[in-house]
Amino acid sequence: MKYTLIIGDVKESKDIKKGITINHILEEIDLPLETVVVKKNGRIVIEEEEISHGDVIEIIRVIYGG
Amino acid sequence: MKTCTKCGVNEVIIEKKHSGQRLCKDCFIQGTQQKVLKDIRHYKLIDKGDKVMVALSGGKDSVMVLDILNFLYEKNIIDMSTVTIDEGIKGYREDGVKIAKTHAKRLGIEHTVVNFKDSFDTTLDDIMASNSQRGACTYCGVFRRWILNREARKIGASKIATGHNLDDETQAILMNYLEGNIENLTRIGPKTISRSEMFTVKIKPLREIPEREVGLYVIARELEVHLAGCPYSSDSFRGEVGQFIKQLSRNHPTIMYSTLRGFDKLKPAIKYEFAREFNMGECISCGEPAAHEMCRACIFSNELDQNKRSL
Numbered sequence: 001m002k003y004t005l006i007i008g009d010v011k012e013s014k015d016i017k018k019g020i021t022i023n024h025i026l027e028e029i030d031l032p033l034e035t036v037v038v039k040k041n042g043r044i045v046i047e048e049e050e051i052s053h054g055d056v057i058e059i060i061r062v063i064y065g066g
Numbered sequence: 067m068k069t070c071t072k073c074g075v076n077e078v079i080i081e082k083k084h085s086g087q088r089l090c091k092d093c094f095i096q097g098t099q100q101k102v103l104k105d106i107r108h109y110k111l112i113d114k115g116d117k118v119m120v121a122l123s124g125g126k127d128s129v130m131v132l133d134i135l136n137f138l139y140e141k142n143i144i145d146m147s148t149v150t151i152d153e154g155i156k157g158y159r160e161d162g163v164k165i166a167k168t169h170a171k172r173l174g175i176e177h178t179v180v181n182f183k184d185s186f187d188t189t190l191d192d193i194m195a196s197n198s199q200r201g202a203c204t205y206c207g208v209f210r211r212w213i214l215n216r217e218a219r220k221i222g223a224s225k226i227a228t229g230h231n232l233d234d235e236t237q238a239i240l241m242n243y244l245e246g247n248i249e250n251l252t253r254i255g256p257k258t259i260s261r262s263e264m265f266t267v268k269i270k271p272l273r274e275i276p277e278r279e280v281g282l283y284v285i286a287r288e289l290e291v292h293l294a295g296c297p298y299s300s301d302s303f304r305g306e307v308g309q310f311i312k313q314l315s316r317n318h319p320t321i322m323y324s325t326l327r328g329f330d331k332l333k334p335a336i337k338y339e340f341a342r343e344f345n346m347g348e349c350i351s352c353g354e355p356a357a358h359e360m361c362r363a364c365i366f367s368n369e370l371d372q373n374k375r376s377l
Contacts, residue, residue: 034315
């Protein structure tokens with residue numbers, strides 16, 4: 001069970017842990033929600049969104065230096 | 067599954083902690099546009115027939131200002147033009163200039179690029195590589211204001227619109243307070259009017275929109291923007307204050323709004339007590355408005371020339 005994580009130009013395949021949400025990913029990579037917008041399969045989602053096998057998660061940093 | 071508190075759609079893109087509102091993409095876009103247009107009316111930022119010059123960096127804030135003011139432009143309520151300042155930051159500014167040009171062309175709006183090199187015979191990269199005495203943001207801010215004001219007069223603009231958002235404004239309030247720059251506090255607000263007619267009125271239509279919502283807006287609207295951070299911004303005191311406010315906002319989501327509201331209530335008293343009456347004259351070097359013999363841009367420019375000669 002894997003999902004794809006895209007941050008800027010970096011794209012990687014990651015294993016899914018059960019019940020993982022956008023919030024868990026942001027905590028793992030240490031990016032505060034207040035500085036990013038997240039898309040799941042091309043659609044903007046909120047932090048509670050769950051991730052399933054095959055999902056493509058794109059994290060877009062909209063705030064720098066804060 | 068959470069649903070939009072306005073229309074009931076289940077594809078929510080934001081949950082506003084300060085108000086409890088959950089919004090889908092369409093309701094968020096529409097609500098944000100309405101809020102900005104309401105603020106423009108409430109603070110009387112724009113009059114019918116104004117020529118508004120948008121300071122367009124190509125970043126999210128200025129692109130959002132352009133996108134919303136374009137509604138007024140399309141309805142012939144205002145005339146509009148755009149100016150992009152190229153400070154000379156290699157590897158950073160080029161993308162923003164390109165994006166700014168694309169937006170101006172797409173909307174059919176007049177666009178000018180003005181660079182530090184032509185105006186001050188230096189770039190921000192050169193300044194920071196020299197033994198300059200001040201921080202990058204200080205030079206950049208003074209030089210940018212000089213160019214914007216001069217350009218606004220040149221094209222006959224009655225207002226200069228900038229992309230300052232709620233985060234920028236609360237940072238400015240806190241920074242100036244912490245540093246004891248009470249006179250600077252008297253100049254913070256949605257609209258800056260100088261006693262000198264040579265200064266064009268500056269307006270901040272996004273003053274009550276949090277920075278993250280600006281980012282969300284441009285992505286939801288699929289507007290191309292330059293999303294990189296300025297390589298010089300991390301060294302600034304503003305950056306430290308910004309980080310502090312963001313940390314506070316996590317447990318106190320209304321903190322930026324209450325900082326702004328509290329300041330707006332205090333401002334008349336601060337202004338009454340601390341606003342200094344400058345007799346604006348003209349800079350003996352460039353002819354721009356100046357409170358002293360020379361404007362700050364010329365003082366800085368001279369300092370940099372002296373530094374260059376002493377090397």
